[in-house]
Amino acid sequence: MGQVQTYEDVIFSWFDHFHANPEVSWKEVETTKKIASILNEMKIPYKTFSDVTGLVAEIGQGEDVIAVRADIDALWQEVDGAMRANHSCGHDANISMVLGALLKLKDERLNKRIRFIFQPAEETGGGAIEMVKRGVIDDVTHLFGVHLRPIEELPYGKVTPAIHHGAALFLSGSIHGVDAHGARPHQGKNAIDIVVAIQQMLKSIYIDPFEVYSAKLTKVVADGGSINIIPGNATFSIDVRAQKNAILDVLQDRINEGLKQISNMYQTEIEWYWNDKTPGAEVSDEATKLAWDAVKEKLGEEYLAGPIQTPGSDDFHFYTVLKPNLKAAMLGIGADLAPGLHHPKMTFKKEAIIVGANALTATLLKAANK
Known part of the structure; x- marks a missing residue:
């Protein structure tokens, strides 16, 4: 039995x-x-x-x-x-x-x-x-x-x-610059320089310190194919989080504006889209x-x-x-x-x-x- x-x-x-x-x-x-x-x-x-x-x-x-x-x-x-x-x-x-x-x-x-x-x-x-x-x-x-x-x-x-x-939102983006020889950086548009600018932009976003939030790069791919090639193109991802939905909306607006300014400053096309928003x-x-x-x-x-x-x-x-x-x-x-x-x-x-x-x-x- x-x-x-x-x-x-x-x-x-x-x-x-x-x-x-x-x-x-x-x-x-x-x-x-x-x-x-x-x-x-x-x-x-x-x-x-x-x-x-x-x-x-x-x-x-x-x-x-x-x-x-x-x-x-x-x-x-x-x-x-x-x-x-x-x-x-x-x-x-x-x-x-x-x-x-x-x-x-x-x-x-x-x-x-x-x-x-x-x-x-x-x-x-x-x-x-x-x-x-x-x-x-x-x-x-x-x-x-x-x-x-x-x-x-x-x-x-x-x-x-x-x-x-908390609330979460994710961004996928791409940078469309110009490759250059390592000896002639002035001839290209370095995607890595732009990635560094994006990182600095994210770290320069300040909201009320009593609010819980974060925005950070979670993926960067930039490769010219050789050590002596400066890459013009790159892809990147950003993870954005906040405890409140309203704060997440503020972060999204700040990042959109920051990416536009970086694109203008480096005269380089940056494309991005937001996906998988979780309230x-x-x-x-x-x-x-x-x-x-x-x-x-x-x-x-x-x-x-x-x-x-x-x-x-x-x-x-x-x-x-x-x-x-x-x-x-x-x-x-x-x-x-x-x-x-x-x-x-x-x-x-x-x-x-x-x-x-x-x-x-x-x-x-x-x-x-x-």
Whole structure:
């Protein structure tokens, strides 16, 4: 006779599967199929999409709808010398925590419907937008998310009812100068000189010191093909972050103006475009209090930690930007996660998945029966 699996065993088996089978953004085909098979086993109705990965499940009754989102994609990064998909952001744990909450809630008496959104492509910043386009939050009043936190933000055994992510924006650019012989620099337009000017421009942006922000070059490629050739052409990337969306907009304007001035000063064409804007958190006080009270009542006050701010970003906050009346909060789960999110060898205490599933279950139950 086989051994009966405990609740924890089931969740860990789900996590082990997702961890061993990562898929990058928009290619989460097998991940979507696996989630669907789990929902089939639980006899939970769900909806897939013909043109994108991901799926949406729902339980409960009534006109009012609350929702929870799990991101399902992995990163593409170098691990042990080889490029591959890798769940170094913990989305495998996020899926498992949300499925764990669904498993506990499916037989509960609920006064509202609870929608479970298994969203693709968080890492590329477009998944939430596509879910909104498909109407998955049109009738939703409250939205919750969940994510493991690095050890420096939250230790194992602690749960925060709200993560205040920062806003992020990325720039890709190119410089179109003129190559020159190393002995005759006056005959060319040195792309490296322009890159240095861009670096100095970024370091000369000053905003209120009480605001949290940064702007930095993250990639520069300039190569004339030989040591004695001064390169005229280069490509570059800039990573821009701020805790507030308004400050991010100021940084974008300053950088646009700075690049125009540098182009004029060096009489050299610079092209650039902005991509993958991720908004900062717009956290609902009501949703935060619901999560706070639920964790306190069901897990105990010793599990509670206050809301945290993080310089990282998450496309979860597109939901509130695109639907301003939505009351949303993302729970953070302490897991002794190290060295950090997106590190190729990121590790954490697996037991944190159970803590997260329990915290999420309590929060969704309280919100559904409010």
